[in-house]
Amino acid sequence: MPSPLSGSVPQSVIIAGGGIAGIAAALRLAEAGVAVTLLETRKKLGGRATSFVDVRSGAILDNCQHVVLGCCTNYLDLLARLGESDKITWTDVQWWIEPGGRTSVIRPGPLPAPGHFSFSMLGVRFLSWPEVSSLARAMLAVLRVDRTRWRDRTFAQFLAQQGQSERVIRRFWTPVIVSACNLEPHKVAASSALHVFQEGFLAHRDAASIGVSTVPLVQLYDRAEEVIRAAGGTIELGCSVERVEPGAVITGGGGGGGGGGGERLTADRVICALPVERAIDALPESDPRLPLMRRFTHSPILGVHLVFDRPVLTTPHAVLVDCAVQWLFRKDEAGRSLHAVISGADDWMPLTEAQIGERVLADIRRCIPAARGATLLSVRAVKEKRATFAPTPEVEASRPPALAPGSEDHVILAGDYTATGWPATMEGATRSGYAAAAAVLGRPARELVVPDIQVALGARLLGLSPPSHREEGMKAGR
Ligand SMILES: Cc1cc2nc3c(=O)[nH]c(=O)nc-3n(C[C@H](O)[C@H](O)[C@H](O)COP(=O)(O)OP(=O)(O)OC[C@H]3O[C@@H](n4cnc5c(N)ncnc54)[C@H](O)[C@@H]3O)c2cc1C
Incomplete structure (x- = not known):
């Protein structure tokens, strides 16, 4: 049986899923002296904020440009704990x-x-x-x-x-x-x-303020492995979790990692930091949060890597007004290598890479005269069909808490989809991980979750009220 949350601090915790939420929870628990085992199905940590080696060019590309804002106090705290804050470059x-x-x-x-x-x-x-x-x-x-x-x-x-x-x-x-x-x-x-x-x-x-990583996203989390291991934690990469229970996880038959296959691993507590669609399959049918979680739908994002034969974009980024492409990012000093982001990209999912390239190029040429004479040398489109949950009114009302209501004997949830009060972002994922760690330690979430950016006096005088925000954000804990 798992240790009661209100009783003594658990000695051991298994975390299923090594995305940002899982990393954040593992780090805070390892820092608190808890023996953490982090199980991740891929060979790298980082989850949806990730990079891959492009077989055509050999370059390491991010699945999509990820942006952090100055208000993302918890994600910035996580990067500081990992010693990676200097990898973010800022512009206001x-x-x-x-x-x-x-x-x-x-x-x-x-x-x-x-x-x-x-x-x-x-x-x-x-x-x-x-x-x-x-x-x-x-x-x-x-x-x-x-x-x-x-x-x-x-x-x-x-x-x-x-x-x-x-x-x-x-x-x-x-x-x-x-x-x-x-x-x-x-x-x-x-x-x-x-x-x-x-x-x-x-x-x-x-x-x-807009921050972007100066290194491939996946490299931001390399240090997480070191830091969690140095604090006594264990990380099993290539280990697929099939089921999560209050005091155990069952790994999948095909798992190639140290978690083996079809094995039952036990711990005082279990945190499920899997994406919502995987968590639904892995949780016990009796979990009272499942009906809420089954209401979730997803929204796709398309990231398009482009290389031109000459400089096209002179600024670090650009919002394209009245275009299907919302943001362009400059990926090299010269402005030949660009990344286009199309969020809410349902209409783009059926398109081929060539069609995507044509449409993106048309928007770039409409807005940037320098691109009209430039030749597009390569296009690499990355479709993320389940990029984030779709924050519709129905889904927003269904975001599950870290702890099942009325019971302490349940798997603790972490992930950007939980009731953090934040959209599906790296900040939301970090908050959920910190709140899950607080739940394990039997401490209020506010003790581990970093406070929101301070609301300026003028904003407060004009009516922006911080207390309601804080209450909302604390739902992930208790
Ligand atoms: C294209 C794209 C663009 C984005 N842009 C931004 C942005 O600009 N700014 C921003 O803040 N956010 C952005 N996001 C959102 C951000 O990436 C996510 O909110 C965040 O990474 C979610 O982290 P998570 O830990 O909650 O979930 P995940 O990253 O999904 O982590 C879950 C982990 O569980 C693992 N897993 C899955 N199944 C199993 C299993 N059976 N066993 C073990 N492990 C398993 C997965 O491999 C993954 O590592 C973007 C997302 C995408 C996809």
Whole structure:
């Protein structure tokens, strides 16, 4: 039988799944002196934030560009614990490029938050003056609204209530929200989208700073293996978990790792950090969270690696206004090697790589005049069909807690899909891992989960209220 959570601290914990949630839980538990065994089916840690060797070029490519924002306090804490903070390069500037090449620069100005983007927004050229003024009014409403009351409605409904025109929605709100939540405004729960603007734009002048890794994503987690092992933990790579129970896991028959195959491994506690669709199959049928978890659906993301024969993009990244491609990232100094990201990419999934290349190239040529004379030398499209859960109102209402309600004798859940209050992100995954570790240690989640970015005084005076956010985030623990 597993140790009761409220009793003595468990001596041993098995964690199924070595994505960011599993890594975060393993690290915090190993630091606390618990004997951790982390089981991961792949040969590398990192899960969906990963890289692969491209057989055509031999290059190590990320499955997709991953972005961290300044408001991601827990993921940044995880990188610091791994000694990898210096692998992130930061900018607080956003370049928005319209078809035809006109560029608007959005960056924090002299005013304190939440007014830090005001000067930039007054200068944007992809919206008219009346549109910027209507956007400012909507932002004031975003500041004041209690987002937890908008969980059962879509963001499109919120924007309609604020009188946002179709053009402002298409040119401003949609690219931000599709990129952050991986779902369009008419599908995404308003609470999730409001979270992005409240925490990621308005709370603090550094909240929207954009960080990207300077090394392939997979290398960020190499140190996790060392650090967890150095703290006395065990990592079994290539070990597939079939079933998770309150005090045991059963590994799969084909597992090639040290966990063997068809083996029953026991521990005081078990954390299930598998993706939601795998967790559904692995949990005991009696787990009361399963009906919620079965409501989850997914949304795809497409990452496209492109190499041109000459420099195309001069800025580190660009948002393409009014295009199917939402973000472009420059992947080399010269700007010949680019990465295009299409979130909410359902329509792209049936396309061939050649068709994808053509469509992406068309958007790039529409917006970046320098690309019109450039030849596209190679295209590598990576389709992630189950990139993230789809944060619809129904799914947002179904996010399961780390601990089964009313019982301590259940598998502890971790993963970006659990009730962290965050969209499916590396931050959400880290929070869930820290909260799961807190649950094992019998401590309140807030003792291990790093607080949100501090809400600036001006934002608080205008109505942004931190306490409701904190309560929401704590649901992952107890
Ligand atoms: C294309 C794409 C782009 C993204 N962009 C961003 C971004 O820009 N910013 C951001 O913050 N987030 C982004 N995300 C989301 C982010 O990657 C995820 O939210 C996060 O990595 C989820 O971590 P996790 O640990 O919860 O789940 P996972 O990463 O899914 O981890 C689960 C782990 O369990 C393992 N596993 C599965 N089955 C078994 C089994 N049977 N036995 C043992 N192990 C098993 C998996 O291999 C995996 O390692 C993106 C995701 C994708 C796919």
